[in-house]
Amino acid sequence: MAQKTGTGKPRLYAEASLCKGCDLCVMTCSFTNSGQYHRDRSRIRIFRVRDDGVDIPLIDCDPETVPRCRERPQCVYSCPTGSLVYEERDAFALMLAELEAGRRARPSYKVRAPWTAR
Amino acid sequence: MNGWAGTILRVDLTRRQVRKEPLPDRLRREYLGGRGFAIRLLYDEVPPGADPLGPENKLIFSIGPLNGTPIGMGRMTVTTKSPETGFYMEGNSGGFFAPELKWAGYDMIVLEGQADRPVYLWIRDGDVEIRDASHLWGKTISQTEQALREELGDPEIKTRYIGPAGENLSNLSIVMGEMAHAGGRGGVAAVMGAKRLKAIAVRGSGGVRVARPKAFEEAYETVRREVDYRTTRDPYVRPWHIYGTMFIPKMVNDMGGFMSRNAQEGLFDGIARFRAEELMRQYVVKGRTCFACPTASCGHFLEVKEGPHAGLRGEGIQAGLMISMGSSVGVDDPAWLIHINNVTNELGLDYMSFGTVAAWAMEAYEKGLLTRADTDGLELRFGNAAAVEALARKISYREGFGAVLADGVKRAAERVGRGTEAFALHVKGLDMTTIEPRALFHMGLVYAVNDVGAEHPRVHVPYPPVLSLVPEAVINRLPFDPAKAFVRQSPEQKGALVKWLFDTRAVLNSLETCVFMNRGRVYVDFEPYAQALSTATGEEFGPDDLYTIGERIVNLERAFNVREGASRKDDTLPSRFLMEPLPAGGSAGVVVPLEQMLDEYYAARGWDPETGRPRAATLSRLGLEDVARAIGAVA
Amino acid sequence: MNIGFNYSLHFYEHAGRYQETLSVPGSTLADAIEVAEARHPGFKALLMEGGGTAVSTANGIFLKRSGKPTVPVADLKTPLADGDALAFW
Numbered sequence A: 001m002a003q004k005t006g007t008g009k010p011r012l013y014a015e016a017s018l019c020k021g022c023d024l025c026v027m028t029c030s031f032t033n034s035g036q037y038h039r040d041r042s043r044i045r046i047f048r049v050r051d052d053g054v055d056i057p058l059i060d061c062d063p064e065t066v067p068r069c070r071e072r073p074q075c076v077y078s079c080p081t082g083s084l085v086y087e088e089r090d091a092f093a094l095m096l097a098e099l100e101a102g103r104r105a106r107p108s109y110k111v112r113a114p115w116t117a118r
Numbered sequence B: 001m002n003g004w005a006g007t008i009l010r011v012d013l014t015r016r017q018v019r020k021e022p023l024p025d026r027l028r029r030e031y032l033g034g035r036g037f038a039i040r041l042l043y044d045e046v047p048p049g050a051d052p053l054g055p056e057n058k059l060i061f062s063i064g065p066l067n068g069t070p071i072g073m074g075r076m077t078v079t080t081k082s083p084e085t086g087f088y089m090e091g092n093s094g095g096f097f098a099p100e101l102k103w104a105g106y107d108m109i110v111l112e113g114q115a116d117r118p119v120y121l122w123i124r125d126g127d128v129e130i131r132d133a134s135h136l137w138g139k140t141i142s143q144t145e146q147a148l149r150e151e152l153g154d155p156e157i158k159t160r161y162i163g164p165a166g167e168n169l170s171n172l173s174i175v176m177g178e179m180a181h182a183g184g185r186g187g188v189a190a191v192m193g194a195k196r197l198k199a200i201a202v203r204g205s206g207g208v209r210v211a212r213p214k215a216f217e218e219a220y221e222t223v224r225r226e227v228d229y230r231t232t233r234d235p236y237v238r239p240w241h242i243y244g245t246m247f248i249p250k251m252v253n254d255m256g257g258f259m260s261r262n263a264q265e266g267l268f269d270g271i272a273r274f275r276a277e278e279l280m281r282q283y284v285v286k287g288r289t290c291f292a293c294p295t296a297s298c299g300h301f302l303e304v305k306e307g308p309h310a311g312l313r314g315e316g317i318q319a320g321l322m323i324s325m326g327s328s329v330g331v332d333d334p335a336w337l338i339h340i341n342n343v344t345n346e347l348g349l350d351y352m353s354f355g356t357v358a359a360w361a362m363e364a365y366e367k368g369l370l371t372r373a374d375t376d377g378l379e380l381r382f383g384n385a386a387a388v389e390a391l392a393r394k395i396s397y398r399e400g401f402g403a404v405l406a407d408g409v410k411r412a413a414e415r416v417g418r419g420t421e422a423f424a425l426h427v428k429g430l431d432m433t434t435i436e437p438r439a440l441f442h443m444g445l446v447y448a449v450n451d452v453g454a455e456h457p458r459v460h461v462p463y464p465p466v467l468s469l470v471p472e473a474v475i476n477r478l479p480f481d482p483a484k485a486f487v488r489q490s491p492e493q494k495g496a497l498v499k500w501l502f503d504t505r506a507v508l509n510s511l512e513t514c515v516f517m518n519r520g521r522v523y524v525d526f527e528p529y530a531q532a533l534s535t536a537t538g539e540e541f542g543p544d545d546l547y548t549i550g551e552r553i554v555n556l557e558r559a560f561n562v563r564e565g566a567s568r569k570d571d572t573l574p575s576r577f578l579m580e581p582l583p584a585g586g587s588a589g590v591v592v593p594l595e596q597m598l599d600e601y602y603a604a605r606g607w608d609p610e611t612g613r614p615r616a617a618t619l620s621r622l623g624l625e626d627v628a629r630a631i632g633a634v635a
Numbered sequence C: 001m002n003i004g005f006n007y008s009l010h011f012y013e014h015a016g017r018y019q020e021t022l023s024v025p026g027s028t029l030a031d032a033i034e035v036a037e038a039r040h041p042g043f044k045a046l047l048m049e050g051g052g053t054a055v056s057t058a059n060g061i062f063l064k065r066s067g068k069p070t071v072p073v074a075d076l077k078t079p080l081a082d083g084d085a086l087a088f089w
Helices: A022-036 A074-078 A089-105 B025-031 B034-045 B097-104 B141-152 B187-195 B211-227 B237-254 B274-284 B319-326 B333-347 B351-366 B383-396 B401-405 B407-416 B439-450 B472-476 B494-511 B526-537 B542-562 B574-579 B594-605 B616-621 B625-631 C009-015 C029-039 C043-047
Strands: A010-012 A045-048 A053-061 A084-087 B007-012 B017-022 B059-062 B076-081 B088-093 B108-112 B119-124 B126-131 B156-163 B196-205 B286-288 B301-303 B313-315 C004-008 C019-023 C061-062 C086-087
Touching: A022 A074, A053 B574, A074 A084, A074 C009, A084 A089, B007 B126, B007 B333, B007 B542, B017 B126, B025 B034, B025 C004, B034 B059, B034 B076, B034 B088, B034 B108, B034 B494, B034 B542, B059 B187, B076 B097, B076 B187, B088 B542, B097 B119, B097 B156, B097 B196, B108 B119, B119 B383, B126 C043, B141 B196, B141 B333, B211 B526, B237 B274, B237 B301, B237 B319, B237 C009, B274 B286, B274 C009, B313 B333, B319 B333, B319 B351, B333 B383, B351 B383, B351 B407, B383 B401, B383 C004, B401 B407, B439 B494, B439 B594, B472 B625, B494 B526, B494 B542, B494 B594, B526 B542, B542 B616, B616 B625, C004 C009, C004 C029, C009 C043, C029 C043
Parallel strands: B007 B108, B119 B196, C004 C086
Antiparallel strands: A010 A084, A045 A053, B007 B017, B059 B076, B059 B108, B076 B088, B119 B126, B156 B196, B286 B301, B301 B313, C004 C019, C061 C086
């Protein structure tokens, strides 16, 4: 859920270390937009260098402009790892710092963040 | 058409011709997709007695109406007649090929005939080419993937291919895809090699329409909530989310059923090094799953940071690997597991079958029935990881002792003799897999009656359902008593349970969807799947329709085998499981009471208990009168 | 009584260890859970459902008593004996 603390507008961010490259966000976005499951109808695509473990969601969307996504961006809701986040910049930076620090005691944070919607 | 693509792609490798056929209505309604489509085609088009490695055999890749949507995930089926068993063979794999094939516009690829030199298939939407693969023949998996990406100018191609093991027609080979995904053991990759088909690459620019989007989304949510981390009430889901199957070995070892040293033991002394939490800490870099998987990380991307394998990267430590290349052969080094996973992936070698063969050879060697003169000087003692690695290469290239082993454990034991047949673990000729039947009696029955042979994935993962999550009306209609059926070391109710498990799995393999995610309420209640299917396709299916389709598929698979000469005598287990109790641990002291469970299974099936053949009445009920006549079914 | 506590997976990460032996004043599973909660606050939130009134079916608890096979337990009133071991996953 977006936190408005006055320091700025929430935006869609993607934490690449949590992205497993599964395309769920791509599919969910396309379905939200068009009622179909079609890569070309999504505002997200994943840049992959799969053999090196690299997956980076590239998002071209302001959820404010999508009726179904204003309250809860559907892509964020679909992501099983918490890679996609809708937050203000500073709040997100804090979340990431806690995630990184938390990985020592909780190695599962490498694959799933504590803030994951699902 | 909604859901299904509506097109079958036929590839005649002899004449180098491609044609597209419309998907028949009857096939959709009565066989659903994926595994169902494939058996109907195989039965109709591959005559009894066909040489599995010859041009008469067919190799079928198939998907179902829900593929290309998130429920389909990455699941797909590959089917053929097996050169290892002489019977029907089917494999399921994940990754990203299935949705891409649907988006390209196809429900099935049917490979026929035999090319006269190596070829590969390139599918880009409606454009399908059979291209020369002489420059790819001999390449390992990653070399093949790299070469295809460059040649086709696209790093996002989705792939299925064979490595040297398949090219050299080893029955221990497996079809690989997207570098780390595998499916199609028991000689499937050898069939592909015999057809000289090195690879299939696909790209699809289309999508999937569903008939009723809003209702489909509700059905998807209903299924997904059962397996989401925050909302699941099933105890197997959260472990799976994070650790995939890495959590299973400790659990199974605690139960005394961790297959060790060629199933001579159920406890593994190296288990402490296989704790999921340590593997996560030391080796996992980030998560990995198939397409649209709702888990955080069923698979894993791994890196070894220290020791002799420092710098190694790989994907996917699964429980099967930890047994086949771990406890079965007496090795307890997780870093080496990552290494041997890479080695076998690169060779296109199935580590499960290979592990069974290697374990057999080690037991034979330790008993003095094989000597270094037989083994090219290899010291095949349990725990000798270097010897295991050497065997992997020898088998894949049929070199020296590898040639004795390359056709599977049954033939290896026949060749060597000296009493080694007694502990060659296979059913119907397919090398044993990694679930201990003496710990889970229903799995003993599964292995015995499974029409592909000793394969565990054709039922659900062997954990009991959480019945409190299932509507009472559904539980009351189950054809078995759940209070007794899930008692693991009792034969009671197992025949009825295993029939239900096979039939429901056939449904999941035809929709298709992933059985790892078939937990919570939907393990038992198929109403949400029926809803998803109906709202996707626009055609009404209820749970009972699905159960009937599942039962029809399993009966047709059996009929295929009956036509090839199968009977009750093939529905058996290695004598180790029937006569030798495990010596220690929580599953010790018992053997599998197979005969009793078999009789109950045939009765539940409506099959003749003397021959193991489906009765005519059963086949007629399923709309298979023609099949009944063809196999001479008794009333 | 002294009870062995074995932690797997998410319980391991929460407790920061695989195993410990703790003194439990009381004799039931509920009592043992309270001890774990006091030692590792938030333990009950992971384990329970229904506002803390029952063990969630999303978790598994196993009881190992000397000389007896390991059995799953969920009833909070399950009696424990000195030397029992509980496994949480």
